[in-house]
Amino acid sequence: VITSTPIPETLFDEIESYLRGEMDTGAAAAFNQRMAADPMLREQVTTVELMIAGIEEASFRNMTDSFRNDYTNVQQHPEIAQAGTVFTMRRLSVAAIVLVMAGAIAWYYLRPGSTGNLYAKYYQPDEGWVTNMGTEADYAFSRAMVDYKTGHYTEAAKAWQKTIDAGSQSDTLLYFTGAAYMANNDIEKALPMLMKITCQPASIFYKDACWYAGLAYMKKADFANAIKWISLSEHKDKTILLQQLRKK
């Protein structure tokens, strides 16, 4: 604590002499005894000690500030410039690798006849289902269908997934949840939903599920499964797409 109590000059000189180790042993011992018995003196000693420490540190910092100012230009110091160069080169190398990989991926998917290109050409999201907003149970499904039909696939998938997680396994729900994931470009989540319908030949969604499952496999470059499921669909583009897939 910095005391606000005035420190008389003679006492100040005495405290300073004590702190600087300029007292002889006897005087220092006597001063210690006075401090032990006098809290105010202890406070005054602490105050002077902190002030001296602060002055010293301010002066030392002032000196290091001048060192820093004399040493601001990294370019003048080859070893530091070299460190910066190594660092920059490392970043540039990473950037170059990322660019090459991005280019390769873009080329792979966009080249004529590529899987990515075929998928983009033949995939169209299912247009959705007529909503009737009937019973309360239907309401949640229908509300999500509105999201789906307005292109809010994430919201639709989230709402339908919640119903599935609660135990519902209707083919309509499974199919459109798969369709929403697929429209959202999430093939890994779409495929399990669609595959559950492909086990149900009696479902009104069976043929469509086969088509979309085939497209999903095609996107995953699993051409055998793509051909298998597209063959089971009745989509108008099935024949021409199968011809192209069989060339893979």
Added chain:
Amino acid sequence: MAERREDSLKKTQDPAEIVAAFLHHKEDLLKKIYQENFHPVLHFVLNNNGTEDDARDIYQEAFVAVWNNIRKGQYQPREGISIAAYLHRIAQNKWLDKLRSVQFKRTERLAEETIELAEEDSNTEQEDRIRQVREQFVQLGEQCRDLLTGFYYQKASLRSLAEQRGWTEATARNNKYRCMEKLKALLTKKPIS
């Protein structure tokens, strides 16, 4: 890397001489030490989400911390850890602390865990008081700052300070006292006549 860091300081002086340079504020040698050991800290900060300015700020604080620890007797030259390595470790710990602070909370990469340094000062209350003194010290007039710096930091005698200013030694002593009272008044926000 550590060997290279330590080698750079060996080029300067032996450990005892370096400690003496810190204790007696030998500016030329301290400047050399300062310049020779910045590189590893710069390298570390640049590779851990920092900028060159961050490196300079952290290095400045680490250099002051080393000086404080040496004068408090919390660092003694010994086998296994040179001042160069000690300086680098303190800077490293300070940077890691900063990365963990709110400003850098979203930063994910931390190169290493904080290195244990028993010698590092952690008396934050006292540091805070000293910081207050530093801040008020710069508010003092230039004459007072020069006189107090000469006596307390440069360890000049009252006689030599008096001679430089054309004063008697008694006047120098009295002026030093008045300057200290001014500083204390600034710290306690009390006007002084």
